[in-house]
Amino acid sequence: MLSRNFRLQGIGSIDWLFDNYDFAKVSRGLDELMVLDVSRGDRNSERFANAVQHIAGRCFIPMTVGGGVRSLGIAQLYMRSGADKLLINSAFRDDPALCRSLAAQFGRQCIVAGVDYRRTPQNARCVMTDNGSKEVSMSLSKWVNTLQRSGAGEILLQSIDQDGTGTGLDLAVLDELHKSSESPCILMGGVGKASHIIDGLLHPMVDAVATANLLNFIGSAFPDVRRTILAKGIEMAHWVDDEYALLRGKFGGGAEFPARR
């Protein structure tokens, strides 16, 4: 398991995550989960798919899975393992026909286009692919249009510069996009506290905010953030505390998966 997309920091295995952070419980403060294979170099897709399946068996929320989606085979593997949506990044540049065919096969709403960008020395926002190593020569706005034509159902905008800083989202990026974007827009990169998420959700062009900041996974951070957001009057699903405990094993047939602390 790794924390932070561009400044990778190893933290442990999937089991470690479930055991030490009670991940199933952490997921109860969330609306959706993204699970990404950020391996550099050789990927072990089967092992990753097993981890996805493990998470899917315990977290009853929509899951977006990504990392190396460059073939129908990998897309199908992820979908079979429990993905509700696929996150695709570099394939939109290298194989847009694949993206269109995945959108046709699974439905556009299953395709999330990952857009990583960073500021240039001239202070423009430049889209990057391949783990932030290759520049896209098009403007951000034109790139987003291209993505939508290639089957993207949702757009995930991630600021490479803000990633891991905990100093807040780059909301100004939205000024570069057309106001009438037909795709839901998820903003990511820089979330460190509840007010960052609130600022994001209050922006009219933002449909969702994502975070991979490890601090957010500790203890009751997500449920607390959720309560703060709801208290601001932002429209979000209300989850009932402790309902899981009442429902687990209710019908006595025995849980298929071993109990976790």
Added chain:
Amino acid sequence: MRVVIVDLGVGNIQSLASALAYLGAPYLVSDDPGTLPTATHVILPGVGAFDPAMARIAERSLAEALRTYANESKRPLLGVCLGMQLLCTGSEEGSLPGLGLIPGRFVRLEPRPGSTQKVPHVGFAPTYGFAQTGLFDGFGAQAYFYFTHSYALPEIEVGCNVAMCDHVRPFVAGFQRENIFGVQFHPEKSQSAGLRLISNFLESTL
């Protein structure tokens, strides 16, 4: 208890199976009509297009078995997402007729000009208007569930316990009519609210 999840090969049934496992409900995944006579509960899930799913039902000789199970033995049957469409008369999405267990035709959600609400409808949304009994027992006035769909049922016959939702237009989010249940949303993706709903379904016996 013996729950049968009817697997038409349209969409991934794993999360639904995981939800039943979490609740401790013994279940079986099958497309064999022979499993229905001994089932205590049947769930008809689905994600995707209407016609391929109805074609598969015909191919596996499931239509009669489902009608017998629901209308004669009157045991609980739950249609989830596409499964709810399949229970009805038909859908604008396809040309084949549905199972006809519930009168009603699904229509396409059309985005309204000037509205920020997009189609397909994807995300958590509040449902309302239901009686807090049966399928919707214990929910309070409003319950959030996860939706992902482009077609919806505008209304349902009088006498059902109905949950409504608004996206582009009001539509039936879920219903119960005696032993027949349908939900447009994905209870297996709706946190504990979804598990509670599935639990309510499992508790219904006649």
